[in-house]
Amino acid sequence: MAELYVVGIGPGAYEKMTVEAEQVLRRCPVIAGYQVYIELIREYFPQKNFLATAMRQEEERCRMALDAAQAGEDTAMICSGDSGVYGMAGLILQLLEEGNWPDVKVQIIPGVTAALAGGALLGAPLTNDFAVISLSDLLTPAEEIQKRLRGAAIGDFVVCIYNPSSRKRKDYLKKACEILLEYRNPDTVCGLVSQIGRQGQRMEILTLNQLKDRETDMFTTVFIGNSRTRKIGKYMVTPRGYRLTKMSGEEERQG
């Protein structure tokens, strides 16, 4: 009986990992993951057996990790950001259904996803309700993505976009902006963050109309404000209705 931990390591910088993720990685003799993410953490965890696979080999990577755990070694499968949000947790749980790894106990360890890490760099874009949408149509049909964008626009959600474009999908972000522009003001405050917590980190605040013509890459996370999002100094802020007077309402919890 061994453990397979599916671990969100955060956006990239070591210190954005949770204490729990760090403890799990120290404890496990085997660490599996996409080779780029393995390189982000390798120096901090010497003496590990690293199982790295190339991009697009998600299923093979998951099977390797499950096999290692089934063989009796506690194994950590790392994901960038969170382990659930577009991460490997779902695939691991789907594979378990096959029944081939009866001695593996799976634990999902959450992490700071790009929406949160990028939001913190831009200011506070997510202080009110928000939607997270991936523009990658690798695993989701394009019509479904468009339906999501319309639903988010109708609901006046702040929208956080993952995988806004890549070499083969240069105009996806433009199309997404065009859909949102049917509902939202061209001056809507938007933000871009690239390489969060990694070398070359940069960010920018711009309008929805400017965003439409901006080229991005798959290491960029995009934030599109709702109708109330403002630029305050150098920050992108979505107010939550705090009236800057003492609160008189009922109890409420935070995020």
Next chain:
Amino acid sequence: MAELYVVGIGPGAYEKMTVEAEQVLRRCPVIAGYQVYIELIREYFPQKNFLATAMRQEEERCRMALDAAQAGEDTAMICSGDSGVYGMAGLILQLLEEGNWPDVKVQIIPGVTAALAGGALLGAPLTNDFAVISLSDLLTPAEEIQKRLRGAAIGDFVVCIYNPSSRKRKDYLKKACEILLEYRNPDTVCGLVSQIGRQGQRMEILTLNQLKDRETDMFTTVFIGNSRTRKIGKYMVTPRGYRLTKMSGEEERQG
């Protein structure tokens, strides 16, 4: 010149805090926050000057923290979950506009929000696009919340609900479920998680129809699956279209 860090401490358990949050709290002589959150961390950080305020005193709390930093002491303002998602980061940046704290440098430190921590306990509900909605109408008009619910339903988003109800708002979750039931199957897979990472943590997977009549509290986070969300064993999983065959598409980044 002193720093004011707005720090997301995660859902409650110490180890769900990021390494960065822990480092910041160790470094700052002053820690401000809602008294319940201060109690969650007090034992780990002895010798600090704690500035605790009661519920509903968000603005007073933020002003105290800004004043402490303006007086020259590095200060950490703690938020449960993430510092941005329904957290204090937005209010701090709005207050800065008043110009009363010219020597304060603000830094926002992200944390694991309840959507991620709760999702990890339930399995992998957020592997596809999702929307986060608070049902508290303390700071958002009820009509706006309903518009959000409809937008999320139209977009077939997985929906994560914060503040589903409280003593004075007993039927809010029921109303939200009724709106979603106009668009979604009554058998839609849903999940409840309470007291994430704290004593009394519990979870449940149930249908949307069952969820409608369930009483919750403000320490519960609710997950409503999309049209493809399934129950796999004891887990709630939203597949992402992984066909369990080798991928042949283009590159893509994770969460």
